[in-house]
Amino acid sequence: MKMLRRACYPVAVLALSLAALAAIPTTSFAAQPTVGLGTASSFAVLAGQTVTNTGVTTIGGSAGGDIGVFPGSAFTGQDTVVQSNGAVYLADEGGVALQAQSDLTTAYDDAAGRTPATTIPTELGETTLTPGVYTSESGTFEITGTLTLDAEGDPDAVFIFQTSSTLVTASDSSVNLINSARACKVFWQVGSSATLGTGSYLVGHVLALTSITANTGAEVYGQLLARNGSVTLDTNTITNDVCAAIASPIISVAKSPDPSSLTGSGDVTYTYTVTNPGVLALNDVTVTDDQIGSLTYVSGDDNADGILQPGETWVYTATAHLDATTTNTVTATGTGSVSGETATDTASTTVVVNSLPAISVTKSADPSSLTGSGDVTYTYTVTNPGTVALSGVSVTDDQLGLLTYVSGDDNGDGLLQPGETWVYTATAHLDATTTNTVTVTGSGNGVTATDTASVTVVVSSGSGSGTATLPKTGDSTGALALGLLLAACAGVGMILFSRRGRKD
DSSP: OHHHHHHHHHHHHHHHHHHHHHHSOOOOOOOOOOOOOGGGGGEEEEESSEEEEESOEEEEOTTOOEEEESSOOEEETGGGEEESSOOEEESOTTOHHHHHHHHHHHHHHHHHTOOSOEEEOSBOTTEEEOSEEEEESSSOEEEOSEEEEEOTTOTTOOEEEEESSOEEEOTTOEEEEETTOOGGGEEEEESSOEEEOTTOEEEEEEEESSOEEEOTTOEEEEEEEESSSOEEEESOEEEOOOOOOOOOOOOEEEEEEESSEESSSEEEEEEEEEEOOSSSOEEEEEEEETTOSOOEEEEOOTTOOSOBOTTOEEEEEEEEEESSOEEEEEEEEEEETTTOOEEEEEEEEEEEEOOOOOOEEEEEEESSEEESSEEEEEEEEEEOOSSSOBEEEEEEETTOSOOEEEEOOTTOOSOBOTTOEEEEEEEEEESSOEEEEEEEEEEETTEEEEEEEEEEEEEEOSSTTOOOOOOOTTOHHHHHHHHHHHHHHHHHHHHHHHHHHHHO
């Protein structure tokens, strides 16, 4: 029993522990929605009491360059403020600045109430933060150096900074946005006043309960909105742009062959030029040709980061052996660094291969020899061993007249197609040994192809070898003639002998 208790005890403890963990509620850090600004969105500068400016300050932006004061009405140094767009509303009777202040209060309360918030140190400089809500452990935020905001590829990512007291940026400090972070999604909720250091650069909407001071040369890509106090400017640049639609990735590819045409088969080198004409970097770039295997990367990715940056151009090449006119298409793709959207482009090119035409002819005789004169039938076989159809095919024999077409042009197009065979015949009467030659021609791609074939038919005489023969001894006519010849010769001899004897 004791052993059983000892064995069960750890199991019971583990079960209770798991149950306790299950009872603890989990916190879900869902993505934050943006903070709505209402009519205050068109104001680059909005103050509760006064706006004071020293030096030439430039104010504008696609969202609006309005300047407003309410319930106050003072705008000191207005003559040195350059507004590229927008209007000035000072305790206006139309209530534009009043409504903007009302909407600013709503936005301020919204930003201040966002949860869950992550508590972080006062100093934001030289840190990198991802989207979320951040609150200061000391009640104030400071930026010395560079604060980097990383949206992790989400252009809708929201950053909210909550302070119960102040926001202070040091001279020459800056805020850097990376991986699709956008100024229109950054909000600074300041419990009292914000002070921007000389030559500093701040992005986002500053929503201050009391006042805002932008020291000499400070730049703001966003808004300076003070609920109750003043906004003080000194040779600043304030740009209040809209939260523009997310740009789509763009890729472009061009393709060129060298040479652009061939006479006969040969090698062609293709050059592929891939560019990024957009504003978003492209990852996972692929370049494929539907008629060629692997392409060879040549140049372009100078920093070797594997990312086709905006304005960057990459060059590839490939070589192919062509035997016929060929059209091939290259496809380039890349994945946008912001939303993961795929950009695609294609380019096609045609290389005309003017293949050299070819023609072939064979000739046979039947019979191939004669004993004595007789008729011989010739058969001519004409083929196209090339890759170009042949027109104007001519078949002539130097010893014969008209040849008779027999077969081969099955589709009746009058073209000797590649691989096609046409047959002709002709008959001639030969009395002597004869050699004759057939010539065939055909035209393709502006070139005439020619071939010849010869055949000899031996004609033998029927009289034998032509050597003289002696008469046969059994022939009586010959014997009689020979006897008479001998008798005559003997008679002549006797007469001559008798005359000689008389003289003696």
